[in-house]
Structure formats: structure tokens, C-alpha cells
Amino acid sequence: xxxxxxxxxxxxxKIFKRKKFIxxxxxxxxxxxxxxxxxxxxxxxxxxxxxKNSTLPVTVLNLMSSILLPLFVILLTSDLxxxxxxxxxxxxxxxxxxxxxxxxxxxxLSIAISILVLLMATFVASFIASFFGGNxxxxxxxxxxxxxxxxxxxxxxxxxAVITAFAAQLTRSGSLTIxxxxxxxxxxxxxxxxxPEIVSFLPTTYMTWYQNFYSGVDVTVVINELLxxxxxxxxxxxxxxxxxxxxxx
Amino acid sequence: xxxxLEVKDLHKKYRNGRGIENINFDILTGEIVGLLGPxxxxxxxxxxxxxxxxxxxxxxxxxxxxDLSENFEDAIRCTGCLIETPSVIGNMSCYDNLKLISRFYNxxxxxxxxxxxxxxxxxxxxxxxxxNFSLGMKQRLAIAMAIYQNPKLVILDEPANGLDIEGSxxxxxxxxxxxxxxxxxxxxxxxxxxxIEMLCDKILIIKDGIIVDTCIVQDVKNTGISLEDYFIDKxxxxxxxxxxxx
Numbered sequence: 001x002x003x004x005x006x007x008x009x010x011x012x013x014k015i016f017k018r019k020k021f022i023x024x025x026x027x028x029x030x031x032x033x034x035x036x037x038x039x040x041x042x043x044x045x046x047x048x049x050x051x052k053n054s055t056l057p058v059t060v061l062n063l064m065s066s067i068l069l070p071l072f073v074i075l076l077t078s079d080l081x082x083x084x085x086x087x088x089x090x091x092x093x094x095x096x097x098x099x100x101x102x103x104x105x106x107x108x109l110s111i112a113i114s115i116l117v118l119l120m121a122t123f124v125a126s127f128i129a130s131f132f133g134g135n136x137x138x139x140x141x142x143x144x145x146x147x148x149x150x151x152x153x154x155x156x157x158x159x160x161a162v163i164t165a166f167a168a169q170l171t172r173s174g175s176l177t178i179x180x181x182x183x184x185x186x187x188x189x190x191x192x193x194x195x196p197e198i199v200s201f202l203p204t205t206y207m208t209w210y211q212n213f214y215s216g217v218d219v220t221v222v223i224n225e226l227l228x229x230x231x232x233x234x235x236x237x238x239x240x241x242x243x244x245x246x247x248x249x
Numbered sequence: 250x251x252x253x254l255e256v257k258d259l260h261k262k263y264r265n266g267r268g269i270e271n272i273n274f275d276i277l278t279g280e281i282v283g284l285l286g287p288x289x290x291x292x293x294x295x296x297x298x299x300x301x302x303x304x305x306x307x308x309x310x311x312x313x314x315x316d317l318s319e320n321f322e323d324a325i326r327c328t329g330c331l332i333e334t335p336s337v338i339g340n341m342s343c344y345d346n347l348k349l350i351s352r353f354y355n356x357x358x359x360x361x362x363x364x365x366x367x368x369x370x371x372x373x374x375x376x377x378x379x380x381n382f383s384l385g386m387k388q389r390l391a392i393a394m395a396i397y398q399n400p401k402l403v404i405l406d407e408p409a410n411g412l413d414i415e416g417s418x419x420x421x422x423x424x425x426x427x428x429x430x431x432x433x434x435x436x437x438x439x440x441x442x443x444x445i446e447m448l449c450d451k452i453l454i455i456k457d458g459i460i461v462d463t464c465i466v467q468d469v470k471n472t473g474i475s476l477e478d479y480f481i482d483k484x485x486x487x488x489x490x491x492x493x494x495x
Contacts, residue, residue, distance in 0.1 A: 003322065006352035013349065017340055091336035092346075092394070095300050096353040097326040248263075248303040 003098040007106030008113070010093070011080065015114045020079060024072045028064060028122045035060050036129030054138040056130035057123055057146040058214055061153060064122065065207060069115075069153070070185075073160045076114060078177035080107050081168035081244075091249060100245045104165070108237070111161045116154055123150040145214050153210040159203055159229050159236075166236040169243035203232045250277040252311075253402045253434040254299070259308035261298050269294050269458040272308070276402065279432035281424065283439065283449035283466075285480055291458040292438040293333060296406050299436070300330050313401055326354075329400035331408060335391030339380030343371055343390055346379060347397060354398045365393040368423060370416075384411030392420065396427065403427070405437045409444055421448055446476045454483045 015021050039056060043049035051059045084090035093103050127146065130139050160181075167184070168177045188204045199205050206229050212222045252275045259272035269291040276282050284292045297303040299310050301317055310317040315324035337346050347362045366372045369389040374382070379390060388411045395403055405424075409417045425448065427433040439445050445452060446466060454462040462483045469479050 002355070003353065010349045010352055014338065014341075017338075017345075019340070087339075088334050088336050089338050091302065091332060092338070092350065094302060095325060095328075095330050095332070095336075096350060097322040098353060099321050246304060249297065 004102050004106055004109070007093070007098050007103055008109040011107050011110035012113050015076065015080070015110055018079065020075060021114065024068075024075070025118060025121065028068065028072075028118055029125050031064055031068065032060050032122050032125035032129060035063065035126065036132060039129070040132050053130045053132075053135065054142040055146075057126040058149050058211075060122060060126040061119075061149060061210070062208075065153060065157075065210070069118075069157055070160050070207065072118065073111070073115060073157050074164050074178055074181045077111055077161045077164035078168050078174045078181075080111065081165055082171050082177045083174035085172050085249070086174060094249060101241050104241045104244050108158075108161065108165065112154065112158055115157050115161070116151075119150045119153055119157075123147065148213045149210045152213050155226070155229055156207045156209045159206065159233050162233050162236045162240065163203065166240035166243070169240055169247065200228070203229075250279065252276070253278055253280075253313060254436065255309075255311040256295075256299065257309045257311075259295070259298055259310065260306045261294055261303060262306060263294075267291075267458065269298070269455075272298075272460055274453055274460065274463065276434045276436060278401070278434060279428050280451065281428050281435040281437065281449045283437050283445035283452045284455060285438070285442065285445055285452055286455035287484060288440075290455045292455060293406055294458070295455070296330070296332055296404050296436070296438065300328065300332060300404060301325065302332060326398070327401040328404065329395035329398060329402070330404040330406075331388075331391045331395045332404070332406045335384075335387040337379050337387055337390055337394075340378060342376050342378055343382075344375040346390060347394060350394055350397060357398055361397060361399075365397050368396070369393040370419065385413060385416050388412055389416065392423070396423075396433075399431070400433060402434045402436070405435065407439055408437060409439060409441060417444065424448055442477050442480060452476075454480060456484050 035051065035056065039049045039051050039053065094100065098106070123146065127143070164177065164181050167180045171177050171180065185204060188202045192199050192202065206225050209222075209225050209229060212218065212225065254276040256272055256274050260268075260270045262268035262270070267289070272295055274282070284295065286292050294303065298305045299312070299317070301321055305318075310324075312324040313327045317324045338349070341349075343366065344362060347365065348359070351357065351359050351362060363372065363375075366375050369392055371386065371389055371393060374386065379387065382390070388408065392405070392408060395405065408420055412420060421444070424435055424437070428435060435448075437445065437448060449466055452464050452466060453460050454464070464479070466476065469476055
């Protein structure tokens with residue numbers, strides 16, 4: 001357990017030191033700020049805001065979770081696996097008293113921490129922005145819904161991370177991992193067009209799982225979708241860990 | 250003297266058919282063993298197999314009595330290594346790189362970071378980003394990281410790569426001191442035969458993935474044959490008579 005904690009601390013420190021993380025963090029903040037400015041400008045110019053102020057945080061989350069956040073997770077994960085393999089820095093961890101499976105778990109935990117930090121920072125920025133021109137009571141009353149949506153967005157994003165980590169075991173190049181993930185996502189979108197009946201079996205369907213918490217929680221749907229996410233997560237986590245353990249460096 | 254490293258029937262074949270087979274050797278406490286062989290003979294594969302970087306097909310590796318495949322953490326805890334290129338994180342400082350690895354060794358006082366930086370001549374660059382370092386400086390940092398945990402066995406693959414004349418001399422001094430004062434054992438591969446000659450007690454000569462000879466450096470010197478000629482003879486199989494007489 002101690003080695004997993006040490007490994008997670010190291011991996012998190014490495015992520016926060018990367019320029020890529022700082023860049024993506026800044027982009028996320030900019031999206032939140034831009035959405036608020038657009039809201040204020042449309043409110044002042046036309047008398048009606050483009051987005052409802054009380055739902056601004058979840059609107060920003062919807063905007064970001066469509067492309068930006070999954071892309072951020074894919075970049076981060078491929079960097080932590082294939083990227084480190086390509087620049088040989090992964091050896092630094094592999095020759096220390098920590099098993100490969102624990103390194104894998106540490107990396108996944110550090111990705112979860114980074115996503116959570118990013119989500120919380122975006123939430124705070126969009127929440128503060130929602131006060132400009134909004135009804136205070138309305139904003140406060142929707143606070144729990146908004147917050148739960150942000151926290152629960154971690155689950156589908158972690159599924160993206162787990163699948164990317166698996167894909168990263170098949171390559172030795174960070175950019176190739178990103179290409180594989182983008183192609184897989186495009187392929188799944190195409191499949192849904194031609195065979196709509198298999199939509200519920202595709203992991204991409206559950207990327208908006210957090211929206212279940214926003215308007216009238218249907219426990220059956222929440223649990224059903226969560227089980228699908230967990231099933232995919234467990235399969236890809238085990239497969240990824242196995243390939244990582246067998247990999248010749 | 251006890252055995253620090255025991256390698257038995259080590260076998261590893263890559264998909265291209267190359268690799269190592271039937272590798273057997275031991276390293277005793279405080280012993281410095283050299284691994285000599287032509288390019289592609291399997292020196293790095295042996296080192297990677299001993300450190301768990303590649304999965305072996307067959308055989309056993311025991312470090313300080315711990316089986317590597319059964320008890321990896323305890324086996325590797327007493328081992329420091331530098332395999333191929335230095336594995337360092339470029340966008341971090343020299344100190345931060347060492348700080349990262351220090352988290353895995355609770356029994357070591359983090360003040361040792363300053364000690365190893367001093368030993369490897371990097372103390373004045375401790376706050377500098379590693380990406381701005383020359384290959385030689387990265388090599389020094391990798392050596393500092395290999396000896397941080399007070400290991401009982403240090404595995405160095407071409408440690409003098411990128412080091413200048415002064416750096417190579419300092420490295421030899423560090424290795425000799427660690428071996429004599431702290432009884433640390435070393436397994437060193439190098440293509441610089443004079444370096445192996447000056448440092449090592451014993452040499453393993455490897456060719457096409459097989460150990461073709463094991464010799465004591467002093468014994469070879471005593472025969473009047475240069476280590477270079479001895480190595481070439483063993484690798485090429487010529488002049489067999491004169492060598493077999495040693």
C-alpha cells in the first residue's frame with residue numbers, strides 16, 4: 001500500500017510538472033471564462049442571457065465533456081504510458097521497489113486526481129461566473145446538482161483513461177495511442193448510425209452519465225449505466241495491467 | 250563472502266530469434282564483475298533480465314537471496330541500476346529527480362540526496378533542469394540515482410557513455426571506493442576494455458547470447474597476454490591453444 005501511495009505521489013507530481021497539463025488547465029479555465037463573458041454580453045445586449053446563470057456550471061461541463069475533457073484525458077494517459085516508454089523515463093519507476101501492477105494502479109490514480117483537480121477548478125470558475133447577472137437564490141439552490149454533476153463526470157472520464165491506458169500498451173508512441181483512440185471513437189460513432197440497436201453496448205454512450213444527476217435522478221438508469229461503465233472499466237483495466245506486466249522494455 | 254547475485258539457466262529469446270541462453274553466474278559481496286562482448290551479443294539483455302525490465306523465458310535470478318520473479322520488491326530494493334540510456338525526467342531538476350525515487354525508500358534519510366549529488370559532482374547543478382544537461386551530466390545523475398538507496402548490487406550498462414576523461418576517472422574512483430569501503434558488488438558492461446581491466450575482478454565474455462568464458466583479470470594479466478587479445482581470441486575462437494593453456 002505504501003508503495004502505491006509513493007507511486008501515486010510521484011506520478012501526480014510528474015503530471016503537474018508537465019506543460020501539457022498547465023496548458024490544458026488554462027484552456028479549461030478559458031472556456032469557463034468565455035462562457036460567462038458570452039452570457040453577460042448576451043444578457044446586456046438582448047436582455048436575455050444565452051445560458052441560464054444557475055445552470056452555467058453544467059453548461060460549461062457539457063461543452064467541455066464533448067471534446068475537450070476526453071481529449072485532455074487521452075493526452076494525459078498516453079503521455080504517462082506510451083510517452084514515458086518512448087523517452088525511456090518509465091525505466092526510472094520500473095527499477096524501483098514497486099511491482100508493475102502497482103505502477104499501473106498508481107498511474108491511474110494520479111490521472112483520477114488530475115481530472116478531479118481540473119473538474120473542480122472548472123466548477124469553481126464557472127460557479128463564480130454564474131453570479132454575474134444571475135439570481136442568487138436560484139444559483140445557490142442548484143449548487144448541489146451542479147457539484148454532483150462535476151464530481152460524477154469523473155467516472156466516465158476515468159473510463160476514457162482506462163481504455164486509453166490499454167491502447168497505450170499496444171504502441172510505443174504517444175501520438176499513435178492518441179490516433180488509435182480518436183479512430184476508435186469515430187468508429188463507434190459510425191457504428192451507432194448504421195446499427196442503433198447496439199448503442200447501449202458502446203462505451204461512448206456513457207460519456208454523459210453525469211447528466212443523470214442534474215434533473216430528477218432515475219436510480220435504475222444511474223445504476224444500469226454505472227454497471228456498464230464498471231464492466232468496461234474492469235475489463236480494460238485487467239487487460240491493460242496484464243499487457244503492462246508482460247511488456248519487454 | 251556471500252552471494253549477492255545468483256543467475257541460473259537464464260534464457261530469453263526475442264521474436265527476431267536473438268537473445269540469451271543458458272546464462273549462469275554468481276557475484277559475491279564486494280566483487281566487481283565485467284560483462285564483455287561484441288555489439289548485439291546480449292549484454293544488455295542479461296542486465297535487463299536481472300532487473301526485470303524484460304520477462305525471462307526460463308531460469309532464476311536471486312538478488313540478496315530474494316527471487317526476482319517471486320519477490321520483486323525486496324530483490325530490487327537492494328539493487329541500483331543504469332541500463333542503456335539514463336532514465337531521467339527532463340523537465341525536473343536534478344534534485345527533484347532524486348526526490349522522486351527517494352519516496353520508494355522509507356529507510357533512507359532524504360539527506361542522502363545531497364550526499365550522492367556531492368559524490369557524482371552534481372551538487373552545484375542540483376536545481377538545474379535536467380533537459381539542459383549534457384549526456385555526461387545525465388549519466389552522472391543516473392549513477393547518483395543508482396547508488397542513492399545504498400544498494401548491495403549495482404548494475405551499470407556502459408556507465409562511461411558520454412563521460413569525459415575526467416568523468417570516467419572519477420566514475421572508476423567512485424566504483425572502487427564503494428566496492429572497497431561498503432562492499433557493494435558491481436556488474437558492469439562496457440566496450441572499453443581498458444576500463445573493465447582497471448575496474449573488474451572477474452570478466453564474463455559473452456558472444457551470441459552465450460557466456461563463452463569466465464576469467465579472473467589478474468590471472469589473464471599474469472600470463473602476459475593482454476586482456477584485449479584474450480577477449481578477441483575467445484570471441485573469434487582463434488589462437489585457441491594459447492588461451493586454453495591459461
